[in-house]
Amino acid sequence: MSRRVVITGLGVISAIGDNVRENFSSLKAKRTGIEHINILQTIHKGILPAGEVKHSDEELLQLAGVSENTGYTRLALLGMIAAREAFISSGAKKGERKRTGLVTATTVGGMGGTEKYYLDYIEPGKTGDFVKYINSYDCGDSAEKIADSLGIKDFITSINTACSSSANALMLGARLIKHGRLDRVVAGGVDALTKFTINGFNSLMILDKENCKPFDKNRTGLNLGEGAGYVVLESLEDAQKEGKTIYCELTGYANTCDAYHQTASSPEGAGAYLSMSKALVMSGLKVEDIDYINVHGTATQINDLSEGNAMTKLFGGNVPKFSSTKAYTGHTLGASGGIEAVFSALSIQNNIIFPNLNFKEKMDEFNLVPVTELEENVRVRNVLSNSFGFGGNNSSLIFSAL
Amino acid sequence: MDELIAKLKTQIIEQLNLEGVAPDDISADDPLFGEGLGLDSIDALELIVLLEKNYGIRIENPADGKKIFATIRSIAEYITANKKA
Amino acid sequence: MKAYIRGTGNISPQRTFSNDDFLGNVVSYETNMLFCIDPVYKDFINPLQLRRMSRTLRMGVTAAKICLLDSGIEMPDAVITGTGFGCTEDTEKFLLSILNNNEQHITPTAFIQSTHNTISGQVAIMLKCREYNSTYVNRGFSFESALLDSLMLIEEKNAENVLVGGFEENSVNLQTTFGKVGIWKKEQISSLKLLENKTPGTISGEGSAFFMLTGKKDEHNYALLNDLSMLYKPKTDAEVESHLNDFLRKNHINPSEIDLVIYGLSGDEGTDGIYHTIRDSLFKNSASAYFKHLCGEYYTASAFALWMAANIIKKKVVPQSVVLDAKPASEIKNILVFNHNRDINYSFMLVSQC
Numbered sequence: 001m002s003r004r005v006v007i008t009g010l011g012v013i014s015a016i017g018d019n020v021r022e023n024f025s026s027l028k029a030k031r032t033g034i035e036h037i038n039i040l041q042t043i044h045k046g047i048l049p050a051g052e053v054k055h056s057d058e059e060l061l062q063l064a065g066v067s068e069n070t071g072y073t074r075l076a077l078l079g080m081i082a083a084r085e086a087f088i089s090s091g092a093k094k095g096e097r098k099r100t101g102l103v104t105a106t107t108v109g110g111m112g113g114t115e116k117y118y119l120d121y122i123e124p125g126k127t128g129d130f131v132k133y134i135n136s137y138d139c140g141d142s143a144e145k146i147a148d149s150l151g152i153k154d155f156i157t158s159i160n161t162a163c164s165s166s167a168n169a170l171m172l173g174a175r176l177i178k179h180g181r182l183d184r185v186v187a188g189g190v191d192a193l194t195k196f197t198i199n200g201f202n203s204l205m206i207l208d209k210e211n212c213k214p215f216d217k218n219r220t221g222l223n224l225g226e227g228a229g230y231v232v233l234e235s236l237e238d239a240q241k242e243g244k245t246i247y248c249e250l251t252g253y254a255n256t257c258d259a260y261h262q263t264a265s266s267p268e269g270a271g272a273y274l275s276m277s278k279a280l281v282m283s284g285l286k287v288e289d290i291d292y293i294n295v296h297g298t299a300t301q302i303n304d305l306s307e308g309n310a311m312t313k314l315f316g317g318n319v320p321k322f323s324s325t326k327a328y329t330g331h332t333l334g335a336s337g338g339i340e341a342v343f344s345a346l347s348i349q350n351n352i353i354f355p356n357l358n359f360k361e362k363m364d365e366f367n368l369v370p371v372t373e374l375e376e377n378v379r380v381r382n383v384l385s386n387s388f389g390f391g392g393n394n395s396s397l398i399f400s401a402l
Numbered sequence: 403m404d405e406l407i408a409k410l411k412t413q414i415i416e417q418l419n420l421e422g423v424a425p426d427d428i429s430a431d432d433p434l435f436g437e438g439l440g441l442d443s444i445d446a447l448e449l450i451v452l453l454e455k456n457y458g459i460r461i462e463n464p465a466d467g468k469k470i471f472a473t474i475r476s477i478a479e480y481i482t483a484n485k486k487a
Numbered sequence: 488m489k490a491y492i493r494g495t496g497n498i499s500p501q502r503t504f505s506n507d508d509f510l511g512n513v514v515s516y517e518t519n520m521l522f523c524i525d526p527v528y529k530d531f532i533n534p535l536q537l538r539r540m541s542r543t544l545r546m547g548v549t550a551a552k553i554c555l556l557d558s559g560i561e562m563p564d565a566v567i568t569g570t571g572f573g574c575t576e577d578t579e580k581f582l583l584s585i586l587n588n589n590e591q592h593i594t595p596t597a598f599i600q601s602t603h604n605t606i607s608g609q610v611a612i613m614l615k616c617r618e619y620n621s622t623y624v625n626r627g628f629s630f631e632s633a634l635l636d637s638l639m640l641i642e643e644k645n646a647e648n649v650l651v652g653g654f655e656e657n658s659v660n661l662q663t664t665f666g667k668v669g670i671w672k673k674e675q676i677s678s679l680k681l682l683e684n685k686t687p688g689t690i691s692g693e694g695s696a697f698f699m700l701t702g703k704k705d706e707h708n709y710a711l712l713n714d715l716s717m718l719y720k721p722k723t724d725a726e727v728e729s730h731l732n733d734f735l736r737k738n739h740i741n742p743s744e745i746d747l748v749i750y751g752l753s754g755d756e757g758t759d760g761i762y763h764t765i766r767d768s769l770f771k772n773s774a775s776a777y778f779k780h781l782c783g784e785y786y787t788a789s790a791f792a793l794w795m796a797a798n799i800i801k802k803k804v805v806p807q808s809v810v811l812d813a814k815p816a817s818e819i820k821n822i823l824v825f826n827h828n829r830d831i832n833y834s835f836m837l838v839s840q841c
Contacts, residue, residue: 043590107602109624111582118582121664134668138571138786139603140626144831147719156719157632158625160573160603168621175639179488199585200598204447205464257566257611257620262599264443274617390599391608393620417594419538440535447595455592 005174006239006402007247009090009232011082011188012342014329015051015225018063019085024346027354028374032328034211034223042195044202049211051225051330052193053078064149071132073113074226076142079104079190082228082338083146087186090232091244094151098183098238101155102147103173104230105165105189107334109139111196142190155182160334162389163296164255165189166229167337167397171253173233183238188230188338197224197333204263212299214324215308215370217361222298225330229339236402247345251382252283252398263390264302269310271394272296276314276384279396289382290320290398292353294340295370296386297324298331303388305365312366320384323371327357337387337395344383344399351380406478414474417452418445430475435468446471453477459484488638491708491841493648494558494699496550497794498523499782500678500692504553509798510806513781516678519671520662521692521783526553539596541576543656546695547606548613551652555614558699559707564646565619566607567636568654569629571786573603575656606654619646627832629653630787631717634700634836638712641702652697653790657783662691670784670829672754679808681754681780689753692783696790698797704841710800711839712793714738718833724764727833731765731825734835742769746819747805749792751826752777753784758830765825773823774814776805789826789834796822796838 013019015033016026026033037045039052053060060077061069064084083102092100113133114121120130135141143158155176159168166189173187191197201207201224208221231247239246256278258271265272280287296307311319325343332339347353356370381401388394411425418441432438435446446467453459459481461467470480497503500521501513514524523546528537531549540548547568555561572578581597599605604622611620619640623632630653637649662671672688681690700712716734721727735742748770750762766775782791799805799819824836 106624115582115586119586121667122660124663127667131667134664137664138626139573139624140571140628143625153719155717156625157623157628160622160624161607161620162602162604172621172636175643179639179642195585195590196582196598199590199593200581200595200601203451203593203595203598205450255619255621257608257617259611259615259617261442261612262444262605262608271617389604390602391604391620392611393604393608421538422534444539444596444599451592451594 004236006236006249007231008244009086010342011086011230013082014227049223073136075192076145078228079142079146083230086230099154100184101182102152103169103187104143105159105169105334110136111194161393164387164389164393164395165334167387167395185233189334190228191334193226206300213358214297214299219299223330225332227332229342248348248399251400252279254278255395258392265306269306272310275394275396283398291380292383293322294385295324296388323356344385488642489713490641490700492797493701494554496553497696498546498550499694513808519690543574547654550695550697551610554697560648563648563650565649567633567651568607569623569633571626575658577601627828630790631834637700649700653787654695655785655787657693685756687757689755689784696794709797713837715836745773745823747774747822749776749824753779775811776809792824
């Protein structure tokens with residue numbers, strides 16, 4: 001089980017672009033994708049800011065190459081688009097004899113369709129065109145649609161651990177390769193904006209009515225986002241043998257649990273500290289080897305305090321450069337780990353650190369100031385990426401240059 | 403005030419699904435959170451909605467809830483002071 | 488990759504929550520919908536927490552607690568669950584509150600508890616377990632994925648004891664909804680007579696079954712989970728048979744050494760054929776049993792089957808209520824659980840004596 005796992009393909013669609021190139025361009029240009037809700041039909045439209053993908057469902061159907069809508073939700077389409085980009089960019093060829101799996105993640109599943117037609121679903125005897133969406137009800141639908149569109153059959157599963165879901169997907173993907181069960185895994189996650197999540201988070205009173213300010217003293221909550229982020233994982237041996245482009249290696253990972261509260265992290269960030277330190281131990285790196293942390297940084301009162309405390313405890317007075325990219329994309333929930341893995345890989349590949357937008361004043365509790373301007377030509381060899389979810393699941397990934 | 407307190411007890415028992423708790427079991431001055439009834443932060447959010455739905459009072463900052471929801475009496479006093487005519 | 492089953496906890500439409508009566512007096516359902524028989528939840532969960540818990544949470548947390556008690560392990564090294572639909576009642580409640588109130592005056596509790604990983608999370612909070620925690624949500628692979636993850640953790644030596652469960656919650660709204668895509672039987676049947684009506688469709692069920700998997704040999708262990716395998720959307724019966732043969736070969740076991748096969752027959756004439764085909768082809772000499780007449784069909788029904796297999800090995804008895812084909816009495820050393828959900832998610836589990 002000593003196979004090393006590397007990333008050979010990247011795919012992403014988010015509020016800041018339809019693909020890797022566009023996302024990268026927006027990140028460099030400090031161009032946020034968060035604005036007032038425009039596409040989702042909700043009473044919060046025009047009032048709450050969110051990071052919507054800038055396409056209607058019909059446009060996404062076209063982007064995904066679906067000719068007939070036999071029940072494709074917005075979520076499934078986002079997933080298909082990003083997963084396909086990752087798969088193609090990894091040099092995947094039709095008919096290859098490689099044991100290939102899909103490990104995807106989502107928190108919302110088919111809710112985008114369900115919430116539109118639910119009253120029709122539950123009315124006995126009622127039928128109509130809406131019936132075609134019923135099979136998209138649960139989380140497994142998008143996994144099947146993505147797998148089928150890429151011809152993946154050897155292994156398929158979906159994870160839902162709230163906001164850490166797709167980080168856990170990458171972890172499982174890597175482990176499946178290390179165990180010799182698969183040769184290649186498309187791993188990541190997808191989530192679409194829905195009335196369910198907007199109203200759910202609003203009822204928790206953790207949404208910012210303005211653009212969010214991660215790690216800022218005056219932060220007042222998060223902005224939701226949507227999108228999908230996938231990577232292709234393969235063994236280093238296979239990737240080198242086939243002359244593939246290798247973005248980076250997944251050198252460390254850990255999944256721990258805060259075990260504190262269903263929706264709040266512990267103030268001292270015990271779970272976060274554990275996941276970061278365990279990932280570090282696995283990678284064999286020392287704290288000073290980490291060049292950049294892509295923090296979970298949702299900009300809620302609780303998360304940033306908790307995460308900041310954990311970072312301070314782990315890195316002492318030498319917390320590495322860090323930023324939250326959620327002020328660009330919004331908090332994409334189940335997709336965040338996957339999208340931020342793509343950003344971390346870009347960071348390593350291009351020796352670049354993306355800024356933490358909207359930051360003005362540091363928090364009182366510790367001495368942490370994120371990177372606020374784009375930093376180019378900086379040596380980025382090791383990136384730590386955090387994803388912390390409701391229910392207390394804390395996941396950390398470490399990506400390293402080869 | 404007494405009438406409001408009695409009404410609140412019933413509403414809170416219902417909203418928070420406090421099975422097996424009767425209005426007489428809750429004193430107007432006992433702490434609701436931590437000890438006493440042992441409510442938590444999720445209950446606080448539920449109470450914010452209760453205030454808005456039943457009394458038209460909107461609490462913008464959940465952190466204010468701690469003081470307002472300290473006891474049944476403090477809730478009743480807040481409602482009396484802020485209820486729209 | 489193998490692990491022992493050290494403890495179990497099962498809340499189902501049969502009286503399974505106490506580990507005494509092993510499917511002796513089974514219950515019949517007449518409405519094509521099966522619901523769990525509840526233990527006294529107050530005995531397991533304190534009233535302050537119980538008050539806001541939906542049925543899924545009650546069932547899930549309690550089954551986990553029963554399993555912990557049964558296994559004698561107080562603190563597992565990981566908590567992993569699998570579910571297709573997640574927390575049905577809370578999801579429906581929250582969704583209807585949005586739709587019926589035009590997104591106004593929305594309360595958070597149902598939202599918080601509707602997340603699929605709420606049981607894994609809640610169990611971890613109760614135990615203060617800071618270890619690995621995950622939830623799988625891929626239809627008929629949900630429980631199997633959770634099991635696979637558990638076996639991998641044990642093999643990696645990242646965990647010695649893993650608390651793993653599969654759960655699902657039934658509801659009238661789910662029944663109505665999925666009735667529109669033709670999954671259920673059109674005629675009302677008696678659940679215990681599931682296989683007698685040779686008609687399309689099946690009956691819906693629910694359950695919450697937890698297991699303590701361990702890498703450590705111990706006389707208290709129920710059985711050994713040797714391995715498991717999943718097969719996605721096979722195109723032909725031959726593909727199923729070939730996959731199964733590979734699975735058995737990989738585990739160095741011949742079909743003739745399988746003493747008992749537990750089939751996921753669902754009473755759906757359209758999709759049950761494969762079970763008969765495989766039985767005729769490979770397992771003519773094995774005893775056979777079935778289970779969906781006791782728990783109904785749901786994405787994580789294989790968890791009920793695994794519970795059954797573990798108990799058959801431990802108690803050395805195949806309950807009459809599940810027998811399909813009895814064979815001359817002999818020790819049940821090896822059991823194969825063969826199940827599929829809607830002809831899409833096929834799974835195979837090999838369970839043996841320790």
